[in-house]
Amino acid sequence: MAYDLIIVGGGPGGSTAAKIAAERGLNVLLLEADQEGRYKCCAGGIPVTNEEFTPIPKGVGEREIAGGVVVTPKNGPMEFDTTGEKDKGYCMFRTDFDNYLVNIARDAGTQVIYGFRAKGIEINNEGVLVKGPQQYRSKCVILATGLGGAHLQRHLGMEVPPMITGIQAEFTMPESVITEQFGNQVWEFFDRSISEHGIAWAFPKQDAVSVGILGRNIKISNFESFLRYPFIKDKLTGREMKMFGGRKIWAAPIPDKLIAKPYRDRVMIIGDACGTADPILYEGIYQARLSGKLAAETFSKAYDEEDFGETSLARYHNLLLKQLYEEDLRYSYKIHTLLYHSGLLENIIDAAYAMAQEDPEMMQSIIALFTRSQTRKRIWKVMLSHKRKLIKHLGISSSLRLIPTLFRASRI
Ligand SMILES: Cc1cc2nc3c(=O)[nH]c(=O)nc-3n(C[C@H](O)[C@H](O)[C@H](O)COP(=O)(O)OP(=O)(O)OC[C@H]3O[C@@H](n4cnc5c(N)ncnc54)[C@H](O)[C@@H]3O)c2cc1C
Numbered sequence: 001m002a003y004d005l006i007i008v009g010g011g012p013g014g015s016t017a018a019k020i021a022a023e024r025g026l027n028v029l030l031l032e033a034d035q036e037g038r039y040k041c042c043a044g045g046i047p048v049t050n051e052e053f054t055p056i057p058k059g060v061g062e063r064e065i066a067g068g069v070v071v072t073p074k075n076g077p078m079e080f081d082t083t084g085e086k087d088k089g090y091c092m093f094r095t096d097f098d099n100y101l102v103n104i105a106r107d108a109g110t111q112v113i114y115g116f117r118a119k120g121i122e123i124n125n126e127g128v129l130v131k132g133p134q135q136y137r138s139k140c141v142i143l144a145t146g147l148g149g150a151h152l153q154r155h156l157g158m159e160v161p162p163m164i165t166g167i168q169a170e171f172t173m174p175e176s177v178i179t180e181q182f183g184n185q186v187w188e189f190f191d192r193s194i195s196e197h198g199i200a201w202a203f204p205k206q207d208a209v210s211v212g213i214l215g216r217n218i219k220i221s222n223f224e225s226f227l228r229y230p231f232i233k234d235k236l237t238g239r240e241m242k243m244f245g246g247r248k249i250w251a252a253p254i255p256d257k258l259i260a261k262p263y264r265d266r267v268m269i270i271g272d273a274c275g276t277a278d279p280i281l282y283e284g285i286y287q288a289r290l291s292g293k294l295a296a297e298t299f300s301k302a303y304d305e306e307d308f309g310e311t312s313l314a315r316y317h318n319l320l321l322k323q324l325y326e327e328d329l330r331y332s333y334k335i336h337t338l339l340y341h342s343g344l345l346e347n348i349i350d351a352a353y354a355m356a357q358e359d360p361e362m363m364q365s366i367i368a369l370f371t372r373s374q375t376r377k378r379i380w381k382v383m384l385s386h387k388r389k390l391i392k393h394l395g396i397s398s399s400l401r402l403i404p405t406l407f408r409a410s411r412i
Contacts, residue, residue, distance in 0.1 A: 013271025013288030014144030039244035061090035161275030168212030351393035
């Protein structure tokens, strides 16, 4: 039997696309390589903006987050509270969240097959053939394979995004101890001696804390030194790491840049496979879901017009540029350049936090970096409108060092 649409990959991007396409009455097949209930290496920080796509019920959203803590080598813990509805967020295990999203897609009418690893995809004038343990045909395919389907993308003559690495473990603790030690706050560490080009974190869930580090050329030794870091070591001493699939410490890639052309005839690429993750804190769930929504809507229109050619599917890319790149990702790349390519990561974070103490607008923008309650475009504009204060807090010599990077960032 031929499907209207096959989606390869059952992460948040794929299941969001599947739900939306199935709700429009299309005949959708979702193929996921892993078995149901797999562990996914992810800190599981989910801003409330995710509720644009589906509500997050109690139980799935394990711990409601009401603030953050920022740590740099000189300062910390620097705390901020989030009180607004738009600043809410959750920390949860991706196993629960991803199962929940796949079940919603299934309830909408998607056929779901777990344990199906797509090995090859053929495209011709008649349609798409997805090959794996069986073969399935459809009019179009959405690749939502995260960074696990690079071979499929290359085989189709499509680009694969550049990537960095994340390493993480989940430490078991009683709920009350987590509340006492970490609070309902996400902890983010900015220190180039732990990660030259990235961050480290501790994200509290109900009965576990995700502790991890990401960046370029990150190795297990970087992760181990983070476990000895002030504010982390004492809290983790004597605590066990949870075991998932026979492993306690997990590593996974995260994309670093959007690919230039995420479509061709009968194919669209979404989520991490397309490079949609945000390169400031490297979260990518919301962006994967937004791209999934846009791809499903594009497919639905292409179906009505019976046109699955490249020009028809280019609409997906235009929507992605308008709704994700122009408002957000473009400015994330600017902020990324300032933070990770200036050699002044810690100084900028310290200066921004000091400015936020004096200025509520700046404080709200810093909060929004974590909660997504403002677009990255807005945050960049607020930062630039405070550049005199930034210079004052950075000091003259750091400010002079920042000029070439600021110039580079402003040209993105
Ligand atoms: C350590 C770490 C921490 C992170 N923390 C956060 C965070 O706190 N918040 C946040 O928003 N983001 C976070 N991210 C990023 C987030 O995990 C991704 O951006 C998000 O999962 C992307 O969703 P996706 O649907 O595009 O891909 P994925 O979630 O990777 O899903 C892809 C799916 O495709 C399947 N697949 C792959 N190849 C095939 C194939 N050939 N056939 C069939 N199926 C296949 C995979 O099994 C997988 O289930 C983190 C990432 C890492 C590595």
